[in-house]
Amino acid sequence: MKLKLKRTKRNALGDIALILASALALLLVIGSLAVIVIDVGIHGYERLSWAFLTESPDNGMMGGGIFPAIVGTTAMVFLMTLAGVPIGVATAVYLHEYAAPDSRFAKLVRIAVQNLAGVPSIVFGLFGLGFFIQWVGPGIDRFLLGGARMFGQPGILWASLTMAVLTLPVVIVATEEALSNVPNSVREAAFALGATKFQVVATVVVPQSLAGILTGGILAVSRGAGEVAPLLFTGAAYFLPELPSRFSDQFMHLGYHVYVLSTQSPDVDATQPILYATVLVLLALVFMLNLTAMVARSRMRRHFA
Amino acid sequence: MSRPWLHRATEVAIHVMAGTAIAAVILIFVFVARETLPLFTSSAVQEEVTLSKMWLAQLWPGYDGAEHVWQPVSEIPKYGILPLFVGTLKVTSVAMLVAIPLAVGAALFVSQYASHRLREILKPVVELLAGIPSVVLGFFALIVLASWLQDALDLDSRLSALLAGIALALAVVPIIFTVCEEALGAVPRSYVEASTALGARRWQTILLVVLPSASPGIAAAIALGFGRAIGETMIVLMASGNAAILSGSVLDSTRTLSATIAAELAEVVFGGPHYTVLFFIGSLLFLMTFSVNLVGSIATARLKAKVGGRR
Numbered sequence: 001m002k003l004k005l006k007r008t009k010r011n012a013l014g015d016i017a018l019i020l021a022s023a024l025a026l027l028l029v030i031g032s033l034a035v036i037v038i039d040v041g042i043h044g045y046e047r048l049s050w051a052f053l054t055e056s057p058d059n060g061m062m063g064g065g066i067f068p069a070i071v072g073t074t075a076m077v078f079l080m081t082l083a084g085v086p087i088g089v090a091t092a093v094y095l096h097e098y099a100a101p102d103s104r105f106a107k108l109v110r111i112a113v114q115n116l117a118g119v120p121s122i123v124f125g126l127f128g129l130g131f132f133i134q135w136v137g138p139g140i141d142r143f144l145l146g147g148a149r150m151f152g153q154p155g156i157l158w159a160s161l162t163m164a165v166l167t168l169p170v171v172i173v174a175t176e177e178a179l180s181n182v183p184n185s186v187r188e189a190a191f192a193l194g195a196t197k198f199q200v201v202a203t204v205v206v207p208q209s210l211a212g213i214l215t216g217g218i219l220a221v222s223r224g225a226g227e228v229a230p231l232l233f234t235g236a237a238y239f240l241p242e243l244p245s246r247f248s249d250q251f252m253h254l255g256y257h258v259y260v261l262s263t264q265s266p267d268v269d270a271t272q273p274i275l276y277a278t279v280l281v282l283l284a285l286v287f288m289l290n291l292t293a294m295v296a297r298s299r300m301r302r303h304f305a
Numbered sequence: 306m307s308r309p310w311l312h313r314a315t316e317v318a319i320h321v322m323a324g325t326a327i328a329a330v331i332l333i334f335v336f337v338a339r340e341t342l343p344l345f346t347s348s349a350v351q352e353e354v355t356l357s358k359m360w361l362a363q364l365w366p367g368y369d370g371a372e373h374v375w376q377p378v379s380e381i382p383k384y385g386i387l388p389l390f391v392g393t394l395k396v397t398s399v400a401m402l403v404a405i406p407l408a409v410g411a412a413l414f415v416s417q418y419a420s421h422r423l424r425e426i427l428k429p430v431v432e433l434l435a436g437i438p439s440v441v442l443g444f445f446a447l448i449v450l451a452s453w454l455q456d457a458l459d460l461d462s463r464l465s466a467l468l469a470g471i472a473l474a475l476a477v478v479p480i481i482f483t484v485c486e487e488a489l490g491a492v493p494r495s496y497v498e499a500s501t502a503l504g505a506r507r508w509q510t511i512l513l514v515v516l517p518s519a520s521p522g523i524a525a526a527i528a529l530g531f532g533r534a535i536g537e538t539m540i541v542l543m544a545s546g547n548a549a550i551l552s553g554s555v556l557d558s559t560r561t562l563s564a565t566i567a568a569e570l571a572e573v574v575f576g577g578p579h580y581t582v583l584f585f586i587g588s589l590l591f592l593m594t595f596s597v598n599l600v601g602s603i604a605t606a607r608l609k610a611k612v613g614g615r616r
Contacts, residue, residue, distance in 0.1 A: 011508075014509065015507050018507075018512070019508075021410060022411070022413040022414035023414050025411045026411035026414045026415065028407055029478055029482070030431070033433065033434045033437075036445050039445070039449055087322050090319045090322035091322060091326060094319050094322070098320070099323075105323075109323055109327060111602070114598065115598055115602075116326055116329055118529070118532045118598035119536070119595075120536020120538065120563060120590050120594055121537075121538060122536065122538040122563045122566050122567055123333065123337060123587050124333070125567075126570075126583075126587040127332070127336055129570075130336035130337055131333075131336040134340070134575070168326060196309075197316075198312040222436060225438070226437075226439070226440060227438065227439075228438070228439070228440045229439075229538040229563075232571065233571060255438055256440075258440050258444055259444075259542075262543060263447070263543060279441055282438065283437065286436050286438060287436060290433060294429050298425075
């Protein structure tokens, strides 16, 4: 329904002005993303090599590679997923499949998830220090290890658990979206065949939502690889000659390594190529994870559409 | 069917695990607040710092008048918190002033002008910006943007509230954009049709009908972005310069509340006055973001009820 209106100059200008202004805003946003990606890509690529990915830093962080940071990040993210994803999925299943529409508990859980997503990452760091390292850890040391100081200090386990709490909302939101994409007719068909509620959830709904659950896990991993503030006091280390082998060991982390190289280098110019290459590895990793999650999510939407 | 008790047990476990989020929020508050308690109870801590000493200007030896000074590591430790507050305010204001027009404008373009196909490409691209870790944005501000800004504006200080605010805006834009775009897209088609039928042009419809109808959602988007901006740490820690001076200029080196915790906590005595004050700042950050987010989520819930009811 197009109407022919009397065209006045002022009105035509209004249309052009608004479309130009909003397009400019979008261009500036996408442009800054492009500038960052291109700058990091060009400068980072120079120093990138197989050896860079498989060697330890040496020469006071001005030479060598980032192997321990890659291993540390992977180990931390693995523990985080192990702890966080089951809880996140269970929460989403409860909210979407079990909770009554007017359940107060479900309402409280939703409010808590929303607020958890908004807590500043540095406050998660304080929480990890105050709760795990100052309270849970010393308790384990005292009652289970007979007083040896092991868990009452920063380490990879506490960092992973802190990060698991931080990424919990990501997993919950993604899983719930996946569950809501499963059509009700599928559930009704299963009920009609005589399945119990639990059987419907466990054998029909959750398997149908696996792509979405995976998406949540991937997004959480991407967040865990780049987030630094919660690790500052919970276990990330400046430099370690050995890889972490116990839960109480400290670890090196890609994001933290970027921070350390950017701000604490004795010779900025000598560090710069390594710094750029590290940022490139981190950025490539995070983008790959996010793109995978996006593709999985859009496939999933189309699957049920 | 084979083992109903196992099914029942799993269902109970699911129910219990669903409470984790509630427990987490409570535990975060309790354990951050717990480390703050000595500020009110321990006389050893109170000898060095009290609430009034943090908030009111103090007469320090070597200064002419009463001043707000943040110098926790010195002969006479000084915990004037006002410079940090003003710093946070400065950086956050710059970030919001840059981010709001960019994010709302981009959301307007994507929701009102872009074709369906183009929208499906543009939205993920902006979401990709959200995926950039804040430490990378901090790195970019520190290494690249700082030199550009210094050359362009001929600044004395390489790092400043302005630089940190611009970098912070890049982290805030995707948050505002996503919520805004959703709110603009949720405006019922009938509104637009009615406006067009009355003879309004496209831009008049957008500015006078679509934007006002989506305003609760846009407000919620801005609240969420603001919550992220006051708490964001790494960008600010790396790009603001971290000088705890009380100044109104955005061109000066600036220290924020969040960056103070990140920069100082690693080197303090556990349980001491400085440690306690840093946890106090953490509690403040938690309470501030908690209330901002609560307002934001209430606004979103209202919007959903309003728009959903008419469809």
